[in-house]
Amino acid sequence: MDELRSARAGADAASSGVIAFDSVSKTYRSLFRPPVRAVEEFTLSIGRGEIMGLAGPNGAGKSTLISLLLGYLPPTSGRVTIDETSPRPYIERNGIGYLSELVTLNPQWTLEGALERLALLAGIAHPLASQRVEAVIDELGIGEHRQKKLKALSKGNLQRLGLAQALLRDEAILILDEPTHGLDPVWTQRFRDLVQSLRTPTRTMLIASHNLDELERLCDRVAIIDRGRLQRVVDTRRPVATDVASLYHLTVTVGAEHVPAIFPGARSLGQGQFEIEPGDAAVLNRRLADLLARGSLITALIPAHSRLEAQFREAVRSAGGNA
Amino acid sequence: MKRARLWSYMGWQARDFAFERGAPLLIVATLMAFPVIMELRKIRPAISTTGQAHSLVVSGILEVLSQFSFIAVLIGINGIVSNDRVRGYYRFLFAKPVSIPRYYAQAFVVNGAGLAFSALTVMVAIYAFGYPVFLPRALLMVALAYVSLGGLGFLFSTVARFDWVLMGGTWGLAQVLRAVYPAPQSRAGRVLDVILPPYHRLRDVSLELAGGDPTDTRTIAWLLGWGVTAFILGLIILRRRPLAT
Numbered sequence: 001m002d003e004l005r006s007a008r009a010g011a012d013a014a015s016s017g018v019i020a021f022d023s024v025s026k027t028y029r030s031l032f033r034p035p036v037r038a039v040e041e042f043t044l045s046i047g048r049g050e051i052m053g054l055a056g057p058n059g060a061g062k063s064t065l066i067s068l069l070l071g072y073l074p075p076t077s078g079r080v081t082i083d084e085t086s087p088r089p090y091i092e093r094n095g096i097g098y099l100s101e102l103v104t105l106n107p108q109w110t111l112e113g114a115l116e117r118l119a120l121l122a123g124i125a126h127p128l129a130s131q132r133v134e135a136v137i138d139e140l141g142i143g144e145h146r147q148k149k150l151k152a153l154s155k156g157n158l159q160r161l162g163l164a165q166a167l168l169r170d171e172a173i174l175i176l177d178e179p180t181h182g183l184d185p186v187w188t189q190r191f192r193d194l195v196q197s198l199r200t201p202t203r204t205m206l207i208a209s210h211n212l213d214e215l216e217r218l219c220d221r222v223a224i225i226d227r228g229r230l231q232r233v234v235d236t237r238r239p240v241a242t243d244v245a246s247l248y249h250l251t252v253t254v255g256a257e258h259v260p261a262i263f264p265g266a267r268s269l270g271q272g273q274f275e276i277e278p279g280d281a282a283v284l285n286r287r288l289a290d291l292l293a294r295g296s297l298i299t300a301l302i303p304a305h306s307r308l309e310a311q312f313r314e315a316v317r318s319a320g321g322n323a
Numbered sequence: 324m325k326r327a328r329l330w331s332y333m334g335w336q337a338r339d340f341a342f343e344r345g346a347p348l349l350i351v352a353t354l355m356a357f358p359v360i361m362e363l364r365k366i367r368p369a370i371s372t373t374g375q376a377h378s379l380v381v382s383g384i385l386e387v388l389s390q391f392s393f394i395a396v397l398i399g400i401n402g403i404v405s406n407d408r409v410r411g412y413y414r415f416l417f418a419k420p421v422s423i424p425r426y427y428a429q430a431f432v433v434n435g436a437g438l439a440f441s442a443l444t445v446m447v448a449i450y451a452f453g454y455p456v457f458l459p460r461a462l463l464m465v466a467l468a469y470v471s472l473g474g475l476g477f478l479f480s481t482v483a484r485f486d487w488v489l490m491g492g493t494w495g496l497a498q499v500l501r502a503v504y505p506a507p508q509s510r511a512g513r514v515l516d517v518i519l520p521p522y523h524r525l526r527d528v529s530l531e532l533a534g535g536d537p538t539d540t541r542t543i544a545w546l547l548g549w550g551v552t553a554f555i556l557g558l559i560i561l562r563r564r565p566l567a568t
Contacts, residue, residue: 070418072567091418095325098418104411108342113335120332121419123325165415169325175418 017045018173018204019052019069024078026064026228038064039228042078049201053215053222053236054208055312061228062208063101066177069206070098082173095122097171101178101208103162107151111142111161114150118165136164139194141187155182163191167198174198174205180214192218216308224315231315234308247304248284250274255296262290275304327421329429336430340399340437347398348441355391356445356453359384363453380454385461385533389526391445392438392465399438399469400476401487403430404561409484413566423566424558431477431554435469464529467546474550475520478557481564494522521545 026039039061046052056062067073068080071087082090090096105114115136119129137143140160145153153161159182166174179195180188195218198205209215215222216236224231249269252259256272267275278284291298305313363380370376404427407413417423442465450457475493479486497519504512524542531538 067567070414072414072417072565074565092420092422093326095327095420096418098415100411100414102411104414106339106410106412117332117335118415118419120328120335121416121421123327123420125328126331129328162415 018048018083019046019206020044020079020081020084021065021068022079022081024065024068024075024080026061026068026073027076037228039068039075042225042228042230044223044230044233046204046206048204049199050221051195051199051205051207051219053219054206054225055210055212055215055222055308056225057316058210060225062225063177064228065225066100066175066206066208069175070096094173095169095171097166097169097174097176099159099162099166099176099179101181103150103158105150105161107149109150110147111150111153111157112137112146114161115165115168119168122169124169132168136167139167140164156184156187159183160187163194167194172203174203175208176205177208178210179207180209180211188214212309212312213306216306222308224312226316231318232311234311236308246277246310248276248278249300249302249304250276250298251300252291253297253299255291255294258291258294258296262287262294325420327419327426329421329425333429333433336433337437340434344398344434344437348395348438351394351398352391352441352445352448355387355394356448359387360449360453363449367454377456381456381458382530382534384449384454384456384458385464385530388442388445388458388461388533389464389468389529392442392461392468392529393472393525395438395441395465396468396472396476397487397490399434400431400473400480401490402480403427403434403477404480404557405484405486408566408568417566424561427477427481427561428558431473435466435473438469439465458533460535461533464533467529467532467543468525470554471520471525471546471550472522474552474554474557478553478560481557481560493520497522520549 021042021044024039024042025037028036028038042061042065044052054062054065064073068075069082069087071080071091080087082096083094085093109117112133115133116129119133120126124132137146140163142157142160142164145157150158150161159179163176163179166176176195180191183191192214195205195207207215207218212222220235220237222234222236224234250259250263250266251273253272256274259266259274259276260268263274263276263278265277269275278287288298288301303310366380370380402409407416413423416426439462442462446458446461472490476486476490479489479493483489500515500519501512501523504515506512506516521542524539525546528539528542528546530536532543
């Protein structure tokens with residue numbers, strides 16, 4: 001029911017969204033190989049000012065969806081629109097900020113040269129283009145590499161260049177495909193701060209990532225896709241007070257011997273840590289109270305999976321079951 | 324609405340041409356011009372006063388320039404669209420507000436200018452070091468080769484990954500079919516003569532054009548028509564066919 005409700009919510013929003021996938025399917029055909037159905041009957045709408053996440057296992061169809069959204073691939077059936085226009089006409093008129101999973105630019109270009117070129121293509125006039133290039137170089141901390149050829153840049157620096165070029169202009173739409181891929185923890189955090197600073201009521205963002213924790217932190221909703229189908233849309237801004245995770249990691253430093261008696265089925269992970277399956281919230285609280293009453297000292301109680309991760313696992317599992 | 328500053332981007336396209344195609348062009352130019360220059364230096368004292376010998380030398384230089392322009396066009400046009408598609412560069416370039424046909428049409432013009440410049444360099448080298456004759460009309464020959472052959476190369480580059488294979492295949496097939504079905508003798512030959520690209524006439528017409536001789540304008544129009552039509556078809560394909568495969 002949850003799945004149905006989520007999918008229906010997405011379909012309802014389709015009419016008012018800036019980005020809309022309407023029953024989109026994509027089948028790759030080849031002369032010598034059987035056809036591959038990459039996306040099937042995909043319907044999703046992303047509203048103005050919304051940050052939408054796109055999650056799915058490898059080969060789920062995320063990259064195909066992004067190529068459809070950029071107009072680099074035509075849908076086999078259905079319709080993709082940006083601001084009620086087909087993708088290519090929209091992009092040719094307005095442009096979008098886009099970072100692909102792999103930064104595919106000519107390896108012979110220098111970092112600064114690449115940004116200057118892309119600034120011109122972004123429609124920024126000459127004196128302003130140089131200022132914008134300087135600004136994004138500064139913002140992404142890649143000044144020391146400006147004269148290096150792209151082939152000499154590390155994966156992380158290439159990724160920062162990719163982000164820099166996506167931010168050259170104040171775009172209304174940003175599409176970021178695995179944006180923190182290759183970034184170190186410091187820059188991953190800076191990227192998250194950057195995304196938060198880019199949030200405005202008029203800017204729409206789509207972030208595809210394998211990192212569910214990242215999507216949960218950054219996005220308003222996350223679409224989970226598997227085997228080319230939309231499995232569910234998780235509202236990550238929904239209040240979580242009533243939610244109970246299915247599995248917790250419980251750490252007890254004193255009186256750990258009481259845990260198996262109070263939580264039947266608890267699995268010891270060693271050093272006073274247990275994996276417990278609490279049932280509902282009332283049961284969890286009653287059992288924790290019992291544990292405390294027996295003199296145990298609880299130092300940590302952490303959901304084994306984030307809410308999104310739990311939904312993701314369930315969605316992918318049920319998609320596998322339906323396949 | 325914000326459009327790409329494609330006009331300003333032309334400088335970068337020229338730079339790409341120089342860096343990516345400059346080295347092979349320089350090698351071909353050197354290999355072709357160097358022996359000619361050395362030979363001309365040897366015979367120059369003997370022929371400078373003789374009218375007939377002078378004409379022969381000019382014809383020889385034009386022949387070399389004709390061969391150079393043919394090879395240079397293949398180098399200049401190869402992969403003009405397909406390289407970006409195969410290597411995935413298009414993903415970043417065309418997320419910007421860029422008209423894809425306009426971008427590549429401009430690249431076609433820039434590469435053509437680059438080829439004219441390289442041919443001019445060969446001509447200046449021959450003039451300065453080989454034989455004091457400068458033949459600016461040879462640039463018309465380069466332009467004709469570029470528009471007629473390059474237009475077809477552009478079309479192939481929009482549809483295929485290995486455009487140079489298609490180019491060579493088309494050329495070879497046209498030659499074979501023309502040999503098997505000669506135009507005046509058979510009905511098939513007469514039909515094929517109209518359908519097939521008329522590149523078998525390119526060399527003769529180019530030499531007439533460059534030498535200032537009376538030229539067959541109908542054949543020139545035929546060659547240019549083929550190239551321009553193929554080029555326009557390429558632009559239509561770029562407008563209609565998505566870049567990803």
